[in-house]
Amino acid sequence: MSKSRIPTAPAVDPEEFVEELVRRYPAKVAKKRRRHILVRDPSEPQSIEANVRTVPGIITQRGCCYAGCKGVVIGPIGDMVHITHGPIGCGYYSWLTRRNLFRPRADGANFMHYCFSTDMQEEDIIFGGEKKLREAIREAVELFRPKAVSVHATCPVGLIGDDVQAVAREMEEELGVPVLAFHCEGYKGVSQSAGHHIANNNLFKAAVGRDDLEPSSPFAVNILGEYNIGGDAWEIERVLDRCGIRVWAVFSGNGSIDDIRRAHTAQLNLVMCHRSINYMAEMMEKAYGIPWVKVNFIGVRAMAKSLRKIAAYFEDPDLNERVERVIADEVERAEKDLAPYRERLAGKTVVLFVGGSRAHHYQDLFRDLGMRTIAAGYEFAHRDDYEGRHILPTLKVDADSRNIEELKVGPHPEKYRPRLPAERAEKLRRAGLIDHYEGMLPDMEPGSLVIDDISHLELEMLIKRYRPDLVCSGIKDKYVIEKFGVPSKQLHNYDYRGPYAGFRGAVNFARDIDAMIHSPVWKLVRPPWEKEPCLRAELTA
Numbered sequence: 001m002s003k004s005r006i007p008t009a010p011a012v013d014p015e016e017f018v019e020e021l022v023r024r025y026p027a028k029v030a031k032k033r034r035r036h037i038l039v040r041d042p043s044e045p046q047s048i049e050a051n052v053r054t055v056p057g058i059i060t061q062r063g064c065c066y067a068g069c070k071g072v073v074i075g076p077i078g079d080m081v082h083i084t085h086g087p088i089g090c091g092y093y094s095w096l097t098r099r100n101l102f103r104p105r106a107d108g109a110n111f112m113h114y115c116f117s118t119d120m121q122e123e124d125i126i127f128g129g130e131k132k133l134r135e136a137i138r139e140a141v142e143l144f145r146p147k148a149v150s151v152h153a154t155c156p157v158g159l160i161g162d163d164v165q166a167v168a169r170e171m172e173e174e175l176g177v178p179v180l181a182f183h184c185e186g187y188k189g190v191s192q193s194a195g196h197h198i199a200n201n202n203l204f205k206a207a208v209g210r211d212d213l214e215p216s217s218p219f220a221v222n223i224l225g226e227y228n229i230g231g232d233a234w235e236i237e238r239v240l241d242r243c244g245i246r247v248w249a250v251f252s253g254n255g256s257i258d259d260i261r262r263a264h265t266a267q268l269n270l271v272m273c274h275r276s277i278n279y280m281a282e283m284m285e286k287a288y289g290i291p292w293v294k295v296n297f298i299g300v301r302a303m304a305k306s307l308r309k310i311a312a313y314f315e316d317p318d319l320n321e322r323v324e325r326v327i328a329d330e331v332e333r334a335e336k337d338l339a340p341y342r343e344r345l346a347g348k349t350v351v352l353f354v355g356g357s358r359a360h361h362y363q364d365l366f367r368d369l370g371m372r373t374i375a376a377g378y379e380f381a382h383r384d385d386y387e388g389r390h391i392l393p394t395l396k397v398d399a400d401s402r403n404i405e406e407l408k409v410g411p412h413p414e415k416y417r418p419r420l421p422a423e424r425a426e427k428l429r430r431a432g433l434i435d436h437y438e439g440m441l442p443d444m445e446p447g448s449l450v451i452d453d454i455s456h457l458e459l460e461m462l463i464k465r466y467r468p469d470l471v472c473s474g475i476k477d478k479y480v481i482e483k484f485g486v487p488s489k490q491l492h493n494y495d496y497r498g499p500y501a502g503f504r505g506a507v508n509f510a511r512d513i514d515a516m517i518h519s520p521v522w523k524l525v526r527p528p529w530e531k532e533p534c535l536r537a538e539l540t541a
């Protein structure tokens with residue numbers, strides 16, 4: 001067994017380190033950034049700034065609104081054609097890099113491998129791109145005969161004022177195929193989070209509730225906010241299936257537009273990624289009477305806990321017994337497989353900076369492996385994802401969030417069906433089983449760091465000071481991190497691996513993390529701070 005070359009972390013005073021971090025900025029920026037950084041202290045209620053604009057000039061990990069809409073929420077629906085209305089780069093660079101996998105249904109429809117774009121040119125920017133968009137939709141429908149088409153607006157489309165929604169309505173009528181248009185121009189909002197909201201709104205309006213097919217199982221659930229990266233949704237479905245819980249629709253990993261159209265007949269919504277899809281959960285509850293339960297299928301204990309939450313919701317003795325049997329069986333197997341890895345990984349430290357959920361969810365899996373999360377943060381999540389939903393009424397709506405439409409949703413005149421008697425719903429709500437998310441903060445160790453929208457500079461300083469054994473982050477900083485001699489695991493696309501969800505996924509993850517941390521390669525990398533003298537450059541007149 002080879003040892004990681006990284007020396008054990010020196011004792012760091014977190015408060016001092018935070019001051020050191022912000023001292024690197026001009027005074028005004030330092031003041032702003034300070035509000036995004038916390039040292040975890042469970043003895044008092046803590047609050048953090050989130051979901052506000054990144055200071056220009058700071059290298060952020062964030063993406064854009066288009067990425068959140070097309071890339072995250074709508075793109076994984078595999079039996080629809082998704083057209084990017086814009087210059088080719090937007091479509092090309094969002095093409096399959098997220099590794100959301102799809103298995104075609106009986107009809108064989110699968111457009112996942114295609115990259116559809118209107119490929120706007122200078123001429124279209126000057127004279128308008130609507131004509132080209134019409135032609136693109138016609139051509140796509142003629143060639144592929146999809147069940148539905150989506151159109152995603154990119155920055156220039158908003159700037160020149162193409163009316164993608166009018167074109168969609170017109171084409172829908174002409175071709176007889178639903179066309180869902182999204183005004184998800186990249187610059188809207190402050191991150192991809194705005195795109196999630198826009199995607200939720202239109203999917204709710206244009207798809208959910210359109211097909212009233214009822215599930216035959218009394219335990220039919222939708223999984224919201226699971227995107228089947230590296231096959232995660234399949235492992236989750238395998239386990240739920242063993243328990244006798246029927247997955248009715250997934251939003252939107254391995255997703256089919258047919259499933260989403262009938263999702264309103266399920267008994268329960270399971271919310272995996274709260275950030276990207278809590279809007280849908282809330283709207284479906286208001287319109288159709290379906291409560292939601294927050295789950296985390298990442299990690300052995302988290303998976304077992306989530307299964308028990310589902311069983312508690314249904315309150316059915318047979319289901320309960322099956323769930324317990326499956327947990328006993330799966331946990332035993334997983335524990336046996338994890339044991340050798342745990343021995344090698346116990347006590348190792350990790351820092352986690354991922355979008356809006358995983359920086360929280362993966363802490364459970366690292367705890368299973370005996371590893372410690374010493375710092376974590378989201379790129380674009382909101383305060384409720386850190387502090388819990390109870391703070392929602394206190395959130396201020398700023399100019400950027402006011403930009404994104406908030407749908408007014410009430411009970412559907414014919415299709416509203418409360419799934420629980422009012423009294424029981426109230427009881428479960430009070431117990432925190434339904435409609436409840438506590439956020440990341442309560443799960444973090446005292447003294448650990450919470451950093452929202454971390455910058456590249458801050459991440460570099462964190463690595464130098466804390467010397468974590470592993471950094472979990474994304475492609476934008478992976479190789480910078482590895483040049484420091486620290487292994488970096490991409491928690492967005494899983495570095496071509498996975499699944500990591502569920503019981504078997506946890507074992508896959510342990511194997512991959514063990515291989516990374518104990519790779520002999522880190523012994524060969526000398527981080528810049530060990531190479532003296534440093535090269536310095538100076539600007540001269």
Ligand code: CFM
Nearest residue numbers: 227273276354355356357358492
């Ligand atoms: Fe939700 Fe996601 Fe995430 Fe997300 Fe994302 Fe993602 Fe993510 Mo990358 S929906 S918030 S916008 S769990 S693509 S599957 S990994 S940043 S932490």
